[in-house]
Amino acid sequence: MGIFSYIMNEFKVIQERDAAIKSPWEVLLYPSFRVMLSYRRAHKHYKKGHYFRARWISQRAARKTGIEIHPGAVIGEGFFIDHGSGVIIGETTVIGDNVTLYQGVTLGGTGKEKGKRHPTLGDNVMVSAGAKILGSFTIGENSKIGAGSVVLEEVPPNCTVVGVPGRIVKRNNQKIPRSDMDQIDLPDPVKNDMQTLQKENSAFCNKLIDLENELKEIRKELERSGKCGEK
DSSP, X not given: OOHHHHHHHHHHHHHHHOTTOOSGGGXXXXXXXXXXXXXXXXXXXHHTTOHHHHHHHHHHHHHHHSOEEOTTOEEOTTOEEESXXXXXXXXXXXXXXXXXXXXXXXXXXXXXXXXXXXXXXXXXXEEOTTOEEESSOEEOTTOEEOTTOEXXXXXXXXXXXXXXXXXEEEEOOOSOHHHHOOOSSOOOHHHHHHHHHHHHHHHHHHHHHHHHHHHHHHHHHHHHHXXXXXX
Protein backbone atom coordinates (compact mmCIF):
# COMPACT_ATOMS: atom_id res chain seq x y z
CA MET A 1 0.00 0.00 0.00
CA GLY A 2 1.38 3.43 -1.02
CA ILE A 3 1.68 6.27 1.46
CA PHE A 4 -1.21 8.23 -0.11
CA SER A 5 -3.48 5.18 -0.02
CA TYR A 6 -2.44 4.56 3.58
CA ILE A 7 -3.24 8.18 4.51
CA MET A 8 -6.67 7.98 2.88
CA ASN A 9 -7.40 4.69 4.63
CA GLU A 10 -6.39 6.17 7.99
CA PHE A 11 -8.54 9.23 7.28
CA LYS A 12 -11.58 6.99 6.78
CA VAL A 13 -10.87 5.20 10.07
CA ILE A 14 -10.36 8.43 12.03
CA GLN A 15 -13.31 10.17 10.38
CA GLU A 16 -15.53 7.24 11.37
CA ARG A 17 -14.53 7.45 15.03
CA ASP A 18 -13.50 11.06 15.69
CA ALA A 19 -16.02 13.82 15.06
CA ALA A 20 -13.27 16.48 15.38
CA ILE A 21 -11.54 15.66 12.09
CA LYS A 22 -12.49 17.85 9.12
CA SER A 23 -9.73 17.35 6.53
CA PRO A 24 -7.74 14.29 5.35
CA TRP A 25 -4.54 16.25 5.92
CA GLU A 26 -5.28 16.49 9.64
CA VAL A 27 -4.50 12.78 9.78
CA LEU A 28 -0.81 13.68 9.44
CA LEU A 29 -1.00 15.49 12.80
CA TYR A 30 -2.63 12.64 14.72
CA PRO A 31 -0.30 10.79 17.15
CA SER A 32 -2.16 7.57 16.27
CA PHE A 33 -1.26 7.93 12.59
CA ARG A 34 2.36 8.81 13.26
CA VAL A 35 2.95 6.02 15.75
CA MET A 36 1.31 3.43 13.50
CA LEU A 37 3.58 4.38 10.60
CA SER A 38 6.55 3.78 12.88
CA TYR A 39 5.04 0.58 14.30
CA ARG A 40 4.52 -0.95 10.83
CA ARG A 41 8.19 -0.29 9.98
CA ALA A 42 9.42 -1.54 13.35
CA HIS A 43 7.27 -4.68 13.17
CA LYS A 44 8.81 -5.64 9.80
CA HIS A 45 12.30 -5.34 11.29
CA TYR A 46 11.21 -7.31 14.36
CA LYS A 47 9.93 -10.21 12.26
CA LYS A 48 13.28 -10.31 10.43
CA GLY A 49 15.14 -10.53 13.75
CA HIS A 50 16.49 -6.97 13.62
CA TYR A 51 15.48 -6.35 17.22
CA PHE A 52 17.70 -3.37 17.99
CA ARG A 53 16.60 -1.46 14.89
CA ALA A 54 12.96 -2.32 15.63
CA ARG A 55 13.21 -1.04 19.21
CA TRP A 56 15.09 2.06 18.10
CA ILE A 57 12.24 2.99 15.74
CA SER A 58 9.54 2.24 18.31
CA GLN A 59 11.26 4.16 21.11
CA ARG A 60 11.69 7.24 18.93
CA ALA A 61 7.98 7.09 18.13
CA ALA A 62 7.13 6.70 21.83
CA ARG A 63 9.11 9.83 22.72
CA LYS A 64 7.37 11.85 20.01
CA THR A 65 3.80 10.65 20.53
CA GLY A 66 3.54 9.39 24.12
CA ILE A 67 2.30 6.05 22.73
CA GLU A 68 4.49 3.00 23.34
CA ILE A 69 3.88 0.02 21.06
CA HIS A 70 6.32 -2.86 21.26
CA PRO A 71 7.40 -3.85 17.73
CA GLY A 72 6.57 -7.48 18.51
CA ALA A 73 2.85 -6.75 18.97
CA VAL A 74 0.52 -7.92 16.20
CA ILE A 75 -2.07 -5.30 15.17
CA GLY A 76 -4.83 -5.72 12.58
CA GLU A 77 -6.39 -3.26 10.15
CA GLY A 78 -8.54 -0.28 11.11
CA PHE A 79 -6.75 0.24 14.43
CA PHE A 80 -7.29 3.66 16.03
CA ILE A 81 -5.95 5.32 19.18
CA ASP A 82 -7.93 8.42 20.17
CA HIS A 83 -5.69 11.13 21.72
CA GLY A 84 -3.23 8.39 22.67
CA SER A 85 -1.05 9.83 25.43
CA GLY A 86 0.01 7.16 27.90
CA VAL A 87 -1.05 4.15 25.81
CA ILE A 88 1.18 1.08 26.29
CA ILE A 89 0.96 -2.09 24.18
CA GLY A 90 3.12 -5.04 25.23
CA GLU A 91 5.25 -7.35 23.12
CA THR A 92 2.94 -10.37 22.80
CA THR A 93 -0.29 -8.39 22.45
CA VAL A 94 -2.52 -9.44 19.55
CA ILE A 95 -5.11 -6.93 18.31
CA GLY A 96 -7.83 -7.74 15.78
CA ASP A 97 -9.40 -5.49 13.16
CA ASN A 98 -11.24 -2.22 13.84
CA VAL A 99 -10.14 -1.94 17.47
CA THR A 100 -10.24 1.43 19.26
CA LEU A 101 -8.17 2.47 22.29
CA TYR A 102 -8.41 5.71 24.24
CA GLN A 103 -5.72 7.58 26.15
CA GLY A 104 -4.04 5.95 29.13
CA VAL A 105 -4.86 2.36 28.11
CA THR A 106 -2.41 -0.39 29.05
CA LEU A 107 -2.34 -3.78 27.38
CA GLY A 108 0.22 -5.39 29.65
CA GLY A 109 1.40 -8.54 31.38
CA THR A 110 1.33 -9.55 35.02
CA GLY A 111 5.10 -9.87 35.25
CA LYS A 112 4.89 -13.57 36.18
CA GLU A 113 4.40 -15.22 32.81
CA LYS A 114 6.67 -16.30 29.98
CA GLY A 115 5.87 -16.65 26.31
CA LYS A 116 2.43 -15.20 25.52
CA ARG A 117 1.95 -12.84 28.45
CA HIS A 118 -0.14 -9.99 27.04
CA PRO A 119 -3.84 -9.86 26.08
CA THR A 120 -5.53 -10.66 22.78
CA LEU A 121 -8.28 -8.29 21.63
CA GLY A 122 -10.87 -9.55 19.16
CA ASP A 123 -12.34 -7.53 16.29
CA ASN A 124 -14.34 -4.36 17.04
CA VAL A 125 -13.25 -4.09 20.68
CA MET A 126 -13.27 -0.67 22.34
CA VAL A 127 -11.12 0.05 25.41
CA SER A 128 -12.04 3.31 27.14
CA ALA A 129 -9.74 5.88 28.74
CA GLY A 130 -7.44 4.69 31.51
CA ALA A 131 -8.44 1.02 31.35
CA LYS A 132 -5.84 -1.65 32.11
CA ILE A 133 -5.96 -5.15 30.63
CA LEU A 134 -3.29 -7.31 32.23
CA GLY A 135 -2.50 -10.92 31.35
CA SER A 136 -2.53 -13.47 28.53
CA PHE A 137 -6.26 -13.90 27.95
CA THR A 138 -8.76 -12.85 25.29
CA ILE A 139 -11.22 -9.97 25.14
CA GLY A 140 -13.97 -11.27 22.85
CA GLU A 141 -15.06 -9.45 19.72
CA ASN A 142 -17.50 -6.53 19.94
CA SER A 143 -16.77 -6.09 23.65
CA LYS A 144 -16.41 -2.76 25.43
CA ILE A 145 -14.16 -2.02 28.42
CA GLY A 146 -15.29 0.91 30.57
CA ALA A 147 -13.06 3.85 31.54
CA GLY A 148 -10.67 3.13 34.40
CA SER A 149 -11.49 -0.58 34.53
CA VAL A 150 -8.85 -3.17 35.42
CA VAL A 151 -9.46 -6.43 33.56
CA LEU A 152 -7.64 -9.51 34.84
CA GLU A 153 -9.54 -12.37 33.23
CA GLU A 154 -11.11 -13.44 29.95
CA VAL A 155 -14.13 -11.60 28.57
CA PRO A 156 -16.59 -13.37 26.22
CA PRO A 157 -17.71 -11.70 22.96
CA ASN A 158 -20.38 -8.97 23.01
CA CYS A 159 -19.85 -7.95 26.64
CA THR A 160 -19.46 -4.70 28.56
CA VAL A 161 -16.97 -4.68 31.45
CA VAL A 162 -16.61 -2.01 34.15
CA GLY A 163 -14.97 -1.66 37.56
CA VAL A 164 -11.88 -2.63 39.52
CA PRO A 165 -11.47 -5.49 39.12
CA GLY A 166 -13.46 -5.54 35.91
CA ARG A 167 -16.88 -7.21 36.04
CA ILE A 168 -19.16 -8.13 33.16
CA VAL A 169 -22.27 -6.00 33.50
CA LYS A 170 -23.82 -6.57 30.09
CA ARG A 171 -23.82 -9.52 27.68
CA ASN A 172 -24.76 -9.94 24.05
CA ASN A 173 -24.86 -6.23 23.35
CA GLN A 174 -25.45 -6.09 19.61
CA LYS A 175 -24.06 -2.59 19.10
CA ILE A 176 -20.59 -2.49 17.55
CA PRO A 177 -18.32 -0.31 19.74
CA ARG A 178 -16.55 1.28 16.78
CA SER A 179 -19.95 2.45 15.51
CA ASP A 180 -21.44 3.96 18.67
CA MET A 181 -18.14 5.02 20.33
CA ASP A 182 -20.00 5.60 23.61
CA GLN A 183 -17.67 5.20 26.58
CA ILE A 184 -19.90 7.13 29.01
CA ASP A 185 -23.34 5.50 29.15
CA LEU A 186 -22.23 2.17 30.58
CA PRO A 187 -23.90 0.22 33.40
CA ASP A 188 -22.53 1.05 36.85
CA PRO A 189 -22.97 -1.88 39.26
CA VAL A 190 -21.46 0.00 42.20
CA LYS A 191 -23.87 2.89 41.72
CA ASN A 192 -26.76 0.44 41.40
CA ASP A 193 -25.72 -1.32 44.62
CA MET A 194 -25.46 2.02 46.43
CA GLN A 195 -28.91 3.05 45.23
CA THR A 196 -30.35 -0.26 46.42
CA LEU A 197 -28.68 0.18 49.84
CA GLN A 198 -30.02 3.74 50.09
CA LYS A 199 -33.57 2.53 49.38
CA GLU A 200 -33.25 -0.27 51.93
CA ASN A 201 -31.79 2.11 54.50
CA SER A 202 -34.58 4.62 53.89
CA ALA A 203 -37.23 1.90 54.30
CA PHE A 204 -35.54 0.70 57.53
CA CYS A 205 -35.45 4.26 58.91
CA ASN A 206 -39.16 4.70 58.14
CA LYS A 207 -39.93 1.47 60.02
CA LEU A 208 -37.93 2.72 63.03
CA ILE A 209 -39.89 5.99 63.00
CA ASP A 210 -43.16 4.07 62.87
CA LEU A 211 -42.02 1.85 65.74
CA GLU A 212 -40.97 4.88 67.78
CA ASN A 213 -44.37 6.47 67.22
CA GLU A 214 -46.10 3.27 68.31
CA LEU A 215 -44.00 3.16 71.50
CA LYS A 216 -44.95 6.77 72.27
CA GLU A 217 -48.63 5.91 71.88
CA ILE A 218 -48.23 2.88 74.14
CA ARG A 219 -46.44 5.02 76.74
CA LYS A 220 -49.25 7.57 76.66
CA GLU A 221 -51.84 4.82 77.07
CA LEU A 222 -49.94 3.42 80.06
CA GLU A 223 -49.66 6.85 81.63
CA ARG A 224 -53.37 7.44 81.17
CA SER A 225 -54.17 4.01 82.62
CA GLY A 226 -51.95 4.70 85.63
CA LYS A 227 -53.67 8.01 86.35
CA CYS A 228 -57.10 6.41 86.12
CA GLY A 229 -56.01 3.74 88.63
CA GLU A 230 -54.88 6.39 91.14
CA LYS A 231 -58.36 7.94 91.11
